[in-house]
Amino acid sequence: MDREKIVIIxxxxxxxxxxxxxxxxxxxxxxxxxxxxxxxDNCPVAGNIGSEMINKLLYGKKVEIETAAYRLDSEGVxxxxxxxxxxxxxxxxxxxxxxxxxSVELGIYGYRPAGIxxxxxxxxxxxxxxxxxxxxxxxxxxxYSLSLASKLSKLCDKIYIVYSRESLVHxxxxxxxxxxxxxxxxxxxxxxxxxxSLVKTDSEEIKTDALIIAEFAPWNQLGAxxxxxxxxxxxxxxxxxxxxSMLLAELLKTGGNMERIRGNVPVLPNFVSERFxxxxxxxGTGIRVTVGGHVIITEEPYQVVEIPPGKPIVEVA
Amino acid sequence: xxxxFYTDFDPFLYMNRYDVIIIGAGITGLMTAYKLAHxxxxxxxxxxxxxxxxxxxxxxxxxxxxVQLPFSSKKSxxxxxxxxxxxxxxxxxxxxxxxxSTLIVATKIHHLLAxxxxxxxxxxxxxxxxxxxxxGRRYLRxxxxxxTERALGAIEIYGYGVVDSFDLIYALYEFSAANGAEFLFGExxxxxxxxxxxxxxxxxxxxLLTSNFLVxxxxxxxxxxxxxxxxxxxxxxxxxxILVFDRRQTKRLISPAYLKPxxxxxxxxxxxxxxxxxxxxxxLRTAKNKEDVTVEEEDIKALTDKFGPLLKExxxxxxxxxxxxxxxxxENDFRITYSSRSRRIVHxxxxxxxxxxxxxxxxxxxxxxxxxxxxxxxxxxxxxxxxPFPRIRDNPEGGRGEIVCLCSMVTExxxxxxxxxxxxxxxxxxxxxxxxxxxxxxxxxxxxxVRIIAEELGIDVKEVTLRGGNTWxxxx
Numbered sequence: 001m002d003r004e005k006i007v008i009i010x011x012x013x014x015x016x017x018x019x020x021x022x023x024x025x026x027x028x029x030x031x032x033x034x035x036x037x038x039x040x041d042n043c044p045v046a047g048n049i050g051s052e053m054i055n056k057l058l059y060g061k062k063v064e065i066e067t068a069a070y071r072l073d074s075e076g077v078x079x080x081x082x083x084x085x086x087x088x089x090x091x092x093x094x095x096x097x098x099x100x101x102x103s104v105e106l107g108i109y110g111y112r113p114a115g116i117x118x119x120x121x122x123x124x125x126x127x128x129x130x131x132x133x134x135x136x137x138x139x140x141x142x143x144y145s146l147s148l149a150s151k152l153s154k155l156c157d158k159i160y161i162v163y164s165r166e167s168l169v170h171x172x173x174x175x176x177x178x179x180x181x182x183x184x185x186x187x188x189x190x191x192x193x194x195x196x197s198l199v200k201t202d203s204e205e206i207k208t209d210a211l212i213i214a215e216f217a218p219w220n221q222l223g224a225x226x227x228x229x230x231x232x233x234x235x236x237x238x239x240x241x242x243x244x245s246m247l248l249a250e251l252l253k254t255g256g257n258m259e260r261i262r263g264n265v266p267v268l269p270n271f272v273s274e275r276f277x278x279x280x281x282x283x284g285t286g287i288r289v290t291v292g293g294h295v296i297i298t299e300e301p302y303q304v305v306e307i308p309p310g311k312p313i314v315e316v317a
Numbered sequence: 318x319x320x321x322f323y324t325d326f327d328p329f330l331y332m333n334r335y336d337v338i339i340i341g342a343g344i345t346g347l348m349t350a351y352k353l354a355h356x357x358x359x360x361x362x363x364x365x366x367x368x369x370x371x372x373x374x375x376x377x378x379x380x381x382x383x384v385q386l387p388f389s390s391k392k393s394x395x396x397x398x399x400x401x402x403x404x405x406x407x408x409x410x411x412x413x414x415x416x417x418s419t420l421i422v423a424t425k426i427h428h429l430l431a432x433x434x435x436x437x438x439x440x441x442x443x444x445x446x447x448x449x450x451x452x453g454r455r456y457l458r459x460x461x462x463x464x465t466e467r468a469l470g471a472i473e474i475y476g477y478g479v480v481d482s483f484d485l486i487y488a489l490y491e492f493s494a495a496n497g498a499e500f501l502f503g504e505x506x507x508x509x510x511x512x513x514x515x516x517x518x519x520x521x522x523x524x525l526l527t528s529n530f531l532v533x534x535x536x537x538x539x540x541x542x543x544x545x546x547x548x549x550x551x552x553x554x555x556x557x558x559i560l561v562f563d564r565r566q567t568k569r570l571i572s573p574a575y576l577k578p579x580x581x582x583x584x585x586x587x588x589x590x591x592x593x594x595x596x597x598x599x600x601l602r603t604a605k606n607k608e609d610v611t612v613e614e615e616d617i618k619a620l621t622d623k624f625g626p627l628l629k630e631x632x633x634x635x636x637x638x639x640x641x642x643x644x645x646x647x648e649n650d651f652r653i654t655y656s657s658r659s660r661r662i663v664h665x666x667x668x669x670x671x672x673x674x675x676x677x678x679x680x681x682x683x684x685x686x687x688x689x690x691x692x693x694x695x696x697x698x699x700x701x702x703x704x705p706f707p708r709i710r711d712n713p714e715g716g717r718g719e720i721v722c723l724c725s726m727v728t729e730x731x732x733x734x735x736x737x738x739x740x741x742x743x744x745x746x747x748x749x750x751x752x753x754x755x756x757x758x759x760x761x762x763x764x765x766x767v768r769i770i771a772e773e774l775g776i777d778v779k780e781v782t783l784r785g786g787n788t789w790x791x792x793x
Contacts, residue, residue: 030720030723066719068719068720068723068726070713070720070723070726071713078713078714080709080713080716080717080718080720081717081718081719082717082718082719083717084716084717085713085714085715085716085717099756099757099760100757100758100760102634102635102636102637102756102758103637103638104560104617104635104636104637104638105634105635107614109611109612109613109614109617110611110612110613111610111611112610112612112637112639113783113788114782114783114784114788114789114790115789115790117760117763118757118758118759118760118763119760120757120760120761121759121760121761121762121763121764124763124764124765125763125764125767125790125791128764128768128778129793130778130779130791130792130793131791131792131793132791132792133792188614193608194786194787194788195787195788195789219756219757221723221724
């Protein structure tokens with residue numbers, strides 16, 4: 001591989017795992033604290049706890065905090081902080097996490113009162129020690145919403161999780177054991193002039209004073225080529241986030257001609273070369289996927305597969 | 318610690334008499350205050366909302382219009398006058414105004430055949446100030462690569478603009494305040510008494526103000542204010558929904574060609590903001606009441622069906638949809654008139670689109686009406702300029718700071734500056750700085766912004782609201 005410097009944007013789990021594999025890399029973080037979302041995540045997935053993994057990976061790492069990446073060009077990335085702005089040349093990898101899907105994407109209509117939180121805002125506010133309401137509705141059932149629900153269960157009277165898809169890594173029983181009410185359906189309407197007072201799903205009405213949107217989409221904020229972690233595809237398991245970064249690191253170290261993977265199945269890394277063709281699939285168990293022309297049925301969530309030589313296309317079979 | 322936002326109230330103020338009281342700090346009230354603030358006058362603006370521009374103006378799509386049908390209407394003429402005046406005002410206040418044109422696009426052959434007649438009609442009415450050109454397919458392919466292949470031809474009308482609409486609102490407020498205008502926010506006018514030589518105005522906080530002249534710039538509530546002065550008007554409430562995208566889709570404003578335009582609206586357009594976000598809309602429906610800012614599935618469907626086919630595939634991601642309400646008077650035109658009871662009272666009624674564009678002309682008319690009723694206009698020897706709002710995103714290479722909002726590139730210092738300039742709420746800070754208006758919908762920055770607002774105001778985070786009243790954000 002060439003000597004081009006690796007510049008990692010985002011010091012969350014995916015970014016830290018990459019930095020572990022590239023000791024000479026530069027690690028940029030916009031927040032005051034490194035570690036990202038997982039640094040506050042105490043909800044285990046198959047025995048792995050995000051915050052513990054962050055603590056281990058942070059050890060010995062140099063992170064440029066309070067520094068924002070704002071533009072990419074062919075040579076590298078422009079960053080800005082309190083000292084001014086500068087350009088860092090190198091191969092840029094975006095590990096900046098997911099975004100929440102918007103109300104238009106989700107088909108949520110009605111009023112726009114106070115008390116509607118994108119997941120990340122809710123996560124930050126709860127971790128700052130604030131409560132968001134007495135009766136809280138979380139839209140989406142996944143690792144992140146469950147982790148937030150476990151924090152909220154100590155703060156509010158009632159938590160509802162409305163979901164139309166199940167988590168890839170957590171059973172519904174895990175939510176029930178927290179005392180959460182699970183409601184299958186889609187949220188269609190929000191009521192409330194000042195503070196949110198009611199949400200309507202396709203089957204019921206829920207009186208509430210807070211709605212947290214926990215439906216996610218990968219987010220390539222700066223239009224980067226190489227993506228890691230939730231910026232590239234939604235991953236519900238901290239271990240799998242680390243594993244996907246390991247695959248990307250191996251791909252970059254192995255080198256070769258990079259070819260972008262196409263198709264409608266989320267994959268990480270988002271490139272293969274003729275020398276390294278392993279990718280992680282962003283789907284659960286028992287899904288039929290065509291990987292470079294071969295049909296497989298996944299045996300576990302986030303299965304790692306080898307793409308056969310030829311055009312790298314991964315599609316739902 | 319920031320300065321107090323609400324004008325620290327002078328307990329003896331009720332004894333003071335104003336030259337002019339303006340009710341409403343939306344675009345027309347502010348534009349009037351701005352004009353009057355250039356003169357030696359004692360004026361006060363009373364606004365029910367906690368900050369300026371949160372009524373009809375908030376729903377505005379930031380377009381500086383040219384064509385408004387029918388051409389003979391007051392709103393059509395005043396929009397064209399206001400359009401020309403807007404440039405100097407934006408320059409004086411340091412507000413971004415990007416000039417652009419509108420393409421009226423024909424995708425059907427009978428529309429294409431009608432274009433030359435439409436162009437002739439437009440030319441006859443618009444004159445030399447706003448050139449009109451016929452455009453063929455080649456021009457459209459080359460100039461607007463995102464436009465559908467089905468676009469056969471278009472009329473291009475020059476002289477449109479896209480303005481930083483929130484910044485203009487805040488700039489007018491800041492300029493007027495810097496030049497002596499007083500502002501009273503969060504107080505609703507509930508009574509007006511017309512005396513022989515003075516007008517008394519009472520607010521819902523039992524405050525009594527007296528003046529020689531009164532301007533009703535109450536926007537959506539101007540009907541109720543008119544009622545207080547013994548005048549009568551009934552508004553039809555038109556609701557328009559605008560869909561916001563994470564990226565700008567076209568270089569120009571794009572509108573589909575119609576053979577029979579709806580007189581109540583141009584029918585909306587594909588637009589963009591100075592920040593580079595795409596906008597579709599508005600549609601026009603009847604609102605149930607003045608608070609009915611709901612967005613329904615059929616609104617989104619109407620906009621998508623109308624504008625989607627005009628573009629190629631890559632439309633971007635829709636961040637949000639919001640609704641605005643227009644006060645439409647029976648004659649479907651602006652009504653700028655003296656009160657039937659007193660020529661010292663001027664009502665600005667029916668300020669729906671294109672009132673934002675027309676606002677400089679409306680204000681000029683109001684000021685001249687006041688003058689002919691006896692208001693003495695002595696120009697100030699010196700006016701203080703408005704300090705442009707600092708924005709690192711305009712020149713990041715030359716700037717420094719800690720970024721709080723990544724989507725719109727807003728620094729911590731900008732958030733603090735917004736609070737220092739008077740924003741006490743999350744919505745106010747978002748409008749002033751642009752923070753939280755991007756694709757992450759404030760997910761990444763909301764907690765930090767709320768923390769900074771609280772710190773700057775010296776209050777607890779749980780006291781910060783979205784937009785005042787019972788719009789609390791967190792609890793302890």
